[in-house]
Structures are given as structure tokens and as C-alpha cells.
Amino acid sequence: xxxxxxxxxxxxxxxxxxxxxxxxxxxxxxxxxxxxxxxxxxxxxxxxxxxxxxxxxxxxxxxxxxxxxxxxxxxxxxxxxxxxxxxxxxxxxxxxxxxxxxxxxxxxxxxxxxxxxxxxxxxxxxxxxxxxxxxxxxxxxxxxxxxxxxxxxxxxxxxxxxxxxxxxxxxxxxxxxxxxxxxxxxxxxxxxxxxxxxxxxxxxxxxxxxxxxxxxx
Numbered sequence: 001x002x003x004x005x006x007x008x009x010x011x012x013x014x015x016x017x018x019x020x021x022x023x024x025x026x027x028x029x030x031x032x033x034x035x036x037x038x039x040x041x042x043x044x045x046x047x048x049x050x051x052x053x054x055x056x057x058x059x060x061x062x063x064x065x066x067x068x069x070x071x072x073x074x075x076x077x078x079x080x081x082x083x084x085x086x087x088x089x090x091x092x093x094x095x096x097x098x099x100x101x102x103x104x105x106x107x108x109x110x111x112x113x114x115x116x117x118x119x120x121x122x123x124x125x126x127x128x129x130x131x132x133x134x135x136x137x138x139x140x141x142x143x144x145x146x147x148x149x150x151x152x153x154x155x156x157x158x159x160x161x162x163x164x165x166x167x168x169x170x171x172x173x174x175x176x177x178x179x180x181x182x183x184x185x186x187x188x189x190x191x192x193x194x195x196x197x198x199x200x201x202x203x204x205x206x207x208x209x210x211x212x213x214x215x216x217x
Contacts, residue, residue: 001179004056004165004187008035008046013053016190024056026087026109026131026165026187029063044080051081059109059129061087062097070097078106085109085128090118095125102126109165119151123160129185134178135168144168149181156182172196 002023005016008031016022027050032038037046047060058081062073070093074086078101086101087109088094094110101108102125109129110122114137122130132151134144148166155162166178169188172195178186186193 001175001183002056002185003193004059004185005190005193006031006167006169006187007189008032008037008050010049010053012190013050016193017053019190019193021193022054022056023185024058024187025050025054026059026167028061028087028111044077047077047080047084051083054083056083057085057107058083059085059087059111061111065089065091065093067093067096070094071100074101074106074108087111090122090130095121098122098125098127102128111167113151114147116147116150116154119147119164120154123155123158123162127162129163129165131165131167131187133168134166134174135170137168138170145174145177145181148178148183152182172198 003021004024004026005013006026008027013025032043037043050058060077062070064070064073070088077084077086085107088097089112090110098108098110107128109131110127111131113119113130113132119130119132132147137144152164163184165185165187166183167187169175169186169192172192175186175192
């Protein structure tokens with residue numbers, strides 16, 4: 001499984017990079033706004049700053065909701081840097097845009113997927129990545145991890161090359177569950193990735209080793 005951090009925070013990206021397990025970055029307008037980044041030029045410069053920090057794909061989301069604006073914005077984003085992946089919502093116009101970009105070998109991340117049918121259309125349109133949301137489905141008493149498992153199963157069965165990004169990940173437990181479900185990528189805050197390190201027996205073992213080392217001095 002690959003790890004993407006879902007953030008626009010450059011410091012968090014640097015921390016993830018320093019951990020040695022970072023494979024890419026995903027962002028969205030909400031995350032940009034959280035960092036106080038507004039305006040087209042500032043947003044695009046921020047994407048370039050992210051690309052300068054990581055070696056993997058960087059998902060940059062279009063802001064428009066209609067086909068023409070998605071195409072215009074997507075082409076501009078893709079031209080910024082070779083690692084940019086154009087992120088589009090799984091709507092009627094979004095699926096059309098995915099096909100347009102796919103035909104021109106522009107990588108895409110089809111996002112806001114909440115159903116198996118949406119994931120199927122994203123793959124058929126040629127999306128590079130499809131992003132089923134886990135946490136937001138859990139919030140409405142649905143099973144986000146089960147959706148990830150079903151998408152992986154269908155893609156494998158029909159031979160689609162689209163990679164599954166388990167998105168809206170809230171915890172280390174979500175990561176483990178999506179790993180078991182076969183997701184290609186988990187995109188999440190750094191805190192969730194770091195949570196994979198937490199185990200009381202590891203902490204206890206380190207303390208015991210430290211005590212033994214102190215006695216040997």
C-alpha cells in the first residue's frame with residue numbers, strides 16, 4: 001500500500017517525507033482554505049511548492065463544477081508540473097472530463113466516490129485513480145471500508161488499471177482495514193499514519209531495553 005498525505009500543510013508534508021514512507025499528496029479546496037491559501041495564482045504556486053517537496057503524484061483539484069471549467073482548469077493544472085494529477089468530482093461532467101483527460105494522457109483522480117456504480121464509471125472513463133470515501137460513509141452509518149473492498153474486487157475481476165485511493169481516512173484502524181481490503185493507496189493526515197506505530201508492547205519493550213542498557217553502563 002502507498003501512503004499519500006491529505007493536506008496542504010507544507011510542514012506536515014515535510015514531516016511525512018522525513019518519516020521515509022511518503023508516496024504522494026492529495027489536496028482539496030477545503031484543505032487549501034484551511035492554510036489560508038486563496039486566489040488562483042497563490043493556489044497554483046502552492047501546488048508547485050508541494051511538488052518541490054515530494055517525488056510522487058500530487059492531486060490538484062479543479063474548482064469548477066461544469067465540464068468546460070473542469071477542462072480549462074485541469075489543463076492548466078496539468079501544465080504546472082509533470083507530477084500533478086488532476087482531481088475531479090465523480091459527477092456527470094466530471095466523468096466526461098476524466099475521459100477527455102484520459103484520451104490526452106493526463107492523469108486523473110476521480111474523487112467523492114460513495115458508490116460502486118460511481119467507481120465503475122470512473123474506471124471505464126480511464127481514471128488513473130478512484131477515491132472512495134471511507135470516513136464520510138461511516139458518518140452516515142454506512143460501511144466505507146466495505147465499499148473499498150468491493151471496488152478493489154470489481155477492478156481486479158474486470159482488469160481495470162485504475163488504482164484505488166482509500167480516502168476520508170480518519171484513523172490508523174481505517175488504514176489497516178483498507179490495507180486488508182486491498183486498496184492501492186491510503187490518503188490521510190500524517191497523524192493517522194503515525195498511529196500505526198502506536199502499540200503498548202512496543203513502548204514497554206523500548207522501556208525495558210533502556211533499563212537494561214542503563215545497567216550495562
